Amino acid sequence: MEYLKLAEELLEFNKKSASMFHSIDNIKNYMEEAGATYLREGEEWKLEKGKAYYTMRNGSSIIAFKIGRDLTDYHFQMTASHSDSPTYKVKSVPELEGPDDYLRLNVESYGGVIDSTWLDKPLSLAGRVLVKDGNKVESKLLNIDKDLLIIPNQPIHFNRDINDGYKYNRQVDLCPLFSAGALKKGAYDKMIADEMGVKEEDIIAKDLFLVNRQEGKVWGLENEFISTPKLDDLECAFTSMKAFIASNNDKAINVYACFDNEEVGSNTKQGAMSTFLHDVLKRINNNLGYTEEDYFRAISKSFLVSCDNAHAVHPNHPEKTDDENKVFMNGGIVIKEAANQKYTSDAFSQSVFKTILNRAEVPYQNFANRSNIMGGSTLGNLSNTQVSVHAVDMGLAQIAMHSNYETGGAKDVYYAVKGLEEFYNTNIKIDSAHGFEVE
Structure with missing residues (x-):
């Protein structure tokens, strides 16, 4: 079934998107496979009608666009999603020694984390590392494919x-x-250097985050559900990208935007409130x-x-949602x-x-x-503080938002791709706020 195929592709997309930097690298690869041309922000752009392009900022936000051939009624049709999810960031001085031979990592929360989850x-580590190479310093991605860490509960x-x-x-x-005695202080930086294949002294700085190693799954007797880390908001990043x-x-300029830092307010150079x-x-x-x-x-x-x-009705706490304006998994796009x-x-x-x-x-639902x-x-x-346009907020219904393992409806992936593809394919002719026509 087509919806299951899309759901499985989403889970693989999420697995490869271990940090916001990996999310954007993942999206970049999709864009290049589709024939889009990369434009560096710091270089001159030469654009042609009928072509597709993309650009990036900070390696953690991306904007792609397709230019129609017949722009008689020139306008933009855009989607926006975000590349980041709640997690913990490792501090620059990362190692905590003790008690006794224990070695722990020093982290702080990024976004609205549900700590207990x-x-x-x-857990593992992923993000970017700035590495010196002669007179140059380059940003490199790191995603350590190993179970490295655990945050233990008290008994x-x-x-x-x-x-x-x-x-x-x-x-x-x-x-x-990180260790119960096998590793000593300094092991963290050595591990990063070894993983990168560089000398420790050539590592200048790091943006590294904790990663849940649990695999995403389609589950349920009738394959109703998907569960995965980072469902919020990589589900929307993925479905809007596919669309x-x-x-x-040919009569509009279609735009796909995926911003970083939504989970911490968007007020950064690469966030939705930036000039990007x-x-x-x-x-x-x-x-x-x-x-x-x-x-x-x-x-x-x-x-x-x-x-x-969006928040689906919680099966154990339906009282948390509005009596009528409530939504359910597999019920379609949520407005x-x-x-x-x-x-x-x-x-x-x-x-x-x-x-x-x-x-x-x-199908769609109102929330x-x-x-x-x-x-x-x-x-x-x-984003409307920088580019003020008519806009609608949509999402897909899920439970346990901001858990490190979130759950949604498997069919909703298909609904989102189909609905957003129709949005991109439809020429919307807007007359201020007086009315509109679609063709």
Whole structure:
């Protein structure tokens, strides 16, 4: 079945995306296999209609775009997702000696981690390493394919309160065990150097994160579910990428964006609040010979689908979700809305997106938080501070969001690819907020 094939490909994609740097490298490889040309931000761009391109920032964010051949009604049709997931970052001085012969690692949380889900599981390390090579310093990816670490719980005999709402102290309880005596201080840097095939003194700096080594699975008697690390938001990064690559729209410029740092607020040089998207769109405009006035007109007619997963009804806690605006795994694409505009969806943008999904015969659901529970924010409202366009927030329903092993519906992967491909293939003609036409 097609949905199972896509679900398995997603799990393999997630496995290869051990850090945000690996996520973007993974996406880059897909883009190159599809024939897209790489454009360095620091070099001159020469663009042609009918061609596909991509550029990257910080090695952890990517924007790809396809230029239509007939841009009579010039505008952008965009999706945005994110490459990062909650985890723990290893500090620059990484080793903690003791007690006695123990050697532990010094880490701090990245994003809204559910601490308990990281304990008593085999872990490894992945990220980037800056390495000196003569007079040059180069960034290199590292993903150690070995069970290296574990964060041990206390036995219940020492912590009788562990089942009564125990609060983990991240400076004390979350330090991964690296060795019980076989390794001494300095072993960490030696390990990194050996893995990279370089001298220790040639390593300048590192951005390394803990990685859950648990394999992703399609599971259930009827293969209903997928569980994997980093489902939020690599499921949306993957499905929007597949849709972008498969799309063909000669009357628009299709754009695929995957930003870093959503889990820590997006306010970085490579996050959704950065100038990255604005810079790329403006360079496209200028390179194709359009004026600044043309750019403003194009933006007014453009549309963004912000893609970040949504909370399914929890089987043990249905009371946490709204009585009516609730969603379920395998129920189709989730359209998210919030009166406080943490989600960008409004009546206009929902109408555009629902019209497209109806054309594709893709099921969809509406989500809103309970009125007494504050929801999280995502990409759309943040990227709109730099590029203000009509936008809708969507996601795929999942449970255990921000656990290090999350669960979603296997069929929803297919629904997202099909729905977003229809979005990219549809020429959306927007008349301010007065109305729209699709063709």
